[in-house]
Amino acid sequence: MRKVTIKDVAREANVSYATVSRSLSGSPEISEETRARVLKICEEMGYTPNYIARSMVAQNTKVLGLIVAHINNPFMSEIAYHVEATARKRGYNIMLCNSSHDLALEKEVFSLMIGRQVDGVIIMPCKRETYENLKPLLDKTPTVFISENLKDLPESYVAVDNFRGTYIGMEYLYELGHRKICYFGNRQSSTTHALRVQGYKQACTNFGLTPMISSNPYSSSTIAHGYKLALELFAKERNYTAIVAATDTMALGVLQAADEMGVDIPKDISLLGFDNINFTELPKINLSTIEQPKKAMATAAVDMLIDKINNPQSGYSHRILMPTLIRRKSCLDIK
Amino acid sequence: MRKVTIKDVAREANVSYATVSRSLSGSPEISEETRARVLKICEEMGYTPNYIARSMVAQNTKVLGLIVAHINNPFMSEIAYHVEATARKRGYNIMLCNSSHDLALEKEVFSLMIGRQVDGVIIMPCKRETYENLKPLLDKTPTVFISENLKDLPESYVAVDNFRGTYIGMEYLYELGHRKICYFGNRQSSTTHALRVQGYKQACTNFGLTPMISSNPYSSSTIAHGYKLALELFAKERNYTAIVAATDTMALGVLQAADEMGVDIPKDISLLGFDNINFTELPKINLSTIEQPKKAMATAAVDMLIDKINNPQSGYSHRILMPTLIRRKSCLDIK
DNA sequence: GCGAATACCGCAAACGTTTTCGGCAACTAA
DNA sequence: TTAGTTGCCGAAAACGTTTGCGGTATTCGC
Numbered sequence: 063m064r065k066v067t068i069k070d071v072a073r074e075a076n077v078s079y080a081t082v083s084r085s086l087s088g089s090p091e092i093s094e095e096t097r098a099r100v101l102k103i104c105e106e107m108g109y110t111p112n113y114i115a116r117s118m119v120a121q122n123t124k125v126l127g128l129i130v131a132h133i134n135n136p137f138m139s140e141i142a143y144h145v146e147a148t149a150r151k152r153g154y155n156i157m158l159c160n161s162s163h164d165l166a167l168e169k170e171v172f173s174l175m176i177g178r179q180v181d182g183v184i185i186m187p188c189k190r191e192t193y194e195n196l197k198p199l200l201d202k203t204p205t206v207f208i209s210e211n212l213k214d215l216p217e218s219y220v221a222v223d224n225f226r227g228t229y230i231g232m233e234y235l236y237e238l239g240h241r242k243i244c245y246f247g248n249r250q251s252s253t254t255h256a257l258r259v260q261g262y263k264q265a266c267t268n269f270g271l272t273p274m275i276s277s278n279p280y281s282s283s284t285i286a287h288g289y290k291l292a293l294e295l296f297a298k299e300r301n302y303t304a305i306v307a308a309t310d311t312m313a314l315g316v317l318q319a320a321d322e323m324g325v326d327i328p329k330d331i332s333l334l335g336f337d338n339i340n341f342t343e344l345p346k347i348n349l350s351t352i353e354q355p356k357k358a359m360a361t362a363a364v365d366m367l368i369d370k371i372n373n374p375q376s377g378y379s380h381r382i383l384m385p386t387l388i389r390r391k392s393c394l395d396i397k
Numbered sequence: 398m399r400k401v402t403i404k405d406v407a408r409e410a411n412v413s414y415a416t417v418s419r420s421l422s423g424s425p426e427i428s429e430e431t432r433a434r435v436l437k438i439c440e441e442m443g444y445t446p447n448y449i450a451r452s453m454v455a456q457n458t459k460v461l462g463l464i465v466a467h468i469n470n471p472f473m474s475e476i477a478y479h480v481e482a483t484a485r486k487r488g489y490n491i492m493l494c495n496s497s498h499d500l501a502l503e504k505e506v507f508s509l510m511i512g513r514q515v516d517g518v519i520i521m522p523c524k525r526e527t528y529e530n531l532k533p534l535l536d537k538t539p540t541v542f543i544s545e546n547l548k549d550l551p552e553s554y555v556a557v558d559n560f561r562g563t564y565i566g567m568e569y570l571y572e573l574g575h576r577k578i579c580y581f582g583n584r585q586s587s588t589t590h591a592l593r594v595q596g597y598k599q600a601c602t603n604f605g606l607t608p609m610i611s612s613n614p615y616s617s618s619t620i621a622h623g624y625k626l627a628l629e630l631f632a633k634e635r636n637y638t639a640i641v642a643a644t645d646t647m648a649l650g651v652l653q654a655a656d657e658m659g660v661d662i663p664k665d666i667s668l669l670g671f672d673n674i675n676f677t678e679l680p681k682i683n684l685s686t687i688e689q690p691k692k693a694m695a696t697a698a699v700d701m702l703i704d705k706i707n708n709p710q711s712g713y714s715h716r717i718l719m720p721t722l723i724r725r726k727s728c729l730d731i732k
Numbered sequence: 733g734c735g736a737a738t739a740c741c742g743c744a745a746a747c748g749t750t751t752t753c754g755g756c757a758a759c760t761a762a
Numbered sequence: 763t764t765a766g767t768t769g770c771c772g773a774a775a776a777c778g779t780t781t782g783c784g785g786t787a788t789t790c791g792c
Binding site: 065108110111112113114115117118123125128132133134135136139140142143146147150155156157158159160162171173174176177178179202285314317318321322340341344345346347 | 400443445446447448449450452453458460463467468469470471474475477478481482485490491492493494495497506508509511512513514537620649652653656657675676679680681682
Binding site: 413427 | 739740741742743744746747748749
């Protein structure tokens, strides 16, 4: 399985290997005659250029690192798809690592990628502490954070307007006649979630509603968490007419609890999610939710990163994209 | 953003860079005294070894390519997670590419990975023609196919026993009293699917049932396809008591059609899926299905590949894992 | 106290490219 | 004819490692 190198081609073509290199790179200082001959021999011998060797002299790898908490999470995998696709369009490949929601692991794979000489990394933080966790490494390679809002931190990121997301969700519910709306899932370890809560609170203030936030600071945005919170709420009281879940995943947990407790959604209580992940559009689920423009976020992140790679001194940028409301069947008009 | 190299460390420590290299690699022919001193200086200077340079001399990259049709597919992303995790445990990193169900693209990214000098690639074929498509390239790098059954082809693969999968599904339905069972989705372009159909047919023969296969040879295993087939069936006749869908995704389409046509699953008709993807366990879905042991498949693929990398002349191997039945609520006992 | 073994470390080649520099031949201009 | 220009190509350095080989100083055995 020994690969044929540029030297093999050079020997065969009876030229120096500089000539072979120039033939392939489309350099002007070579005659069309020899170029054609060299290219033909390359073809015949099945030569494929070695990116590793090229990286050595070029001092770049044309590889981007992508770190996600867990690729088997519909939101992340959709982002990952678009990151890979647009990166490839731009001449880059993707090295993928999962942090498995573990800060130590996240740091480890980040270092790993630096060792791998990636030209830059796109990271979807696994926790709020990610920034502090990675801080000493951030000057080692261009980095763009995605999906997590870092507020005024001096690092590039792209995120959705989380505040506005829950706010327009609340507007929608208010228009439908809802006045007792409960919020699920103020995860303490995430700025993203903090902003969503702020959007909720602001809407409550503006619409004259009394906020009610149900959460467990230590739990994550899982199905199990939504399930647990919903179970508690349904057991206590049922005078709320709507629930706003911090994520679609949590909303799925709410659905599960409702099913078990004999609570009908949306007849008994309305439910709004956030993210618009895969399968929420299924008729059996039919979850109204706030869409994050995942493709736009992914391409923006890739382009920001490439820009940062090409202009290392150009500072940082924050890109906030607009969420949109997806009206499906889980929110009832009760006017 | 210039990185500190082994030479910088050597100069600082006043030793040759061979000594630095040996200190890091744990070579015995170096005194503990100087090793400690060198390691300390490495730490202080923030030295991280350059894998690219290492790859040049080692003639390997410790990178594995992973090609999937679409990472935003719950089955593939779950496999991808475990592939990445176990590869990392074994000292390898993952380069990810999507083929987007396109043969030309699949070939292109495969070549790309060869150029990238990956030590081997794990590929989830996007179509049946994948093997012929990639054939001229297969001797360029060790390759393991995953999830797709290649029958007797001289290439390594790991797959589930698809024949047995549908067969045990049929056994289950038969035990529940079902005698009129329809199969959805004989996709022509996949051996995997052909085997599932065979399992269905064999069960029909053994149990004395008359097979009924509903399919469109050109369509894929999508929600839309399942939806369309179900719509057709429900419009024509309803004397079938159960449907076996070729994949969970198709089963979700069936669920959608049932919902729209006012067909109750499982009261009116039972439904069995295949794959056990994410979210099928949700109470609103609650799909009985055939589980593919995704983690076991992923680790098997990685280990097979590494074995093949270390023993290039050792031939090929076929690893078939056992599917298991997941009993949920979509299949009714009608005895 | 002497030769031999041992422990430790440096030199330099090698991995497969790209690119700078320079050289040679042919051509142009006077 | 000659000096200058241009077109094309080769030699060699460089990228950051690893490793075989050789060399030196120290230790050991007798």
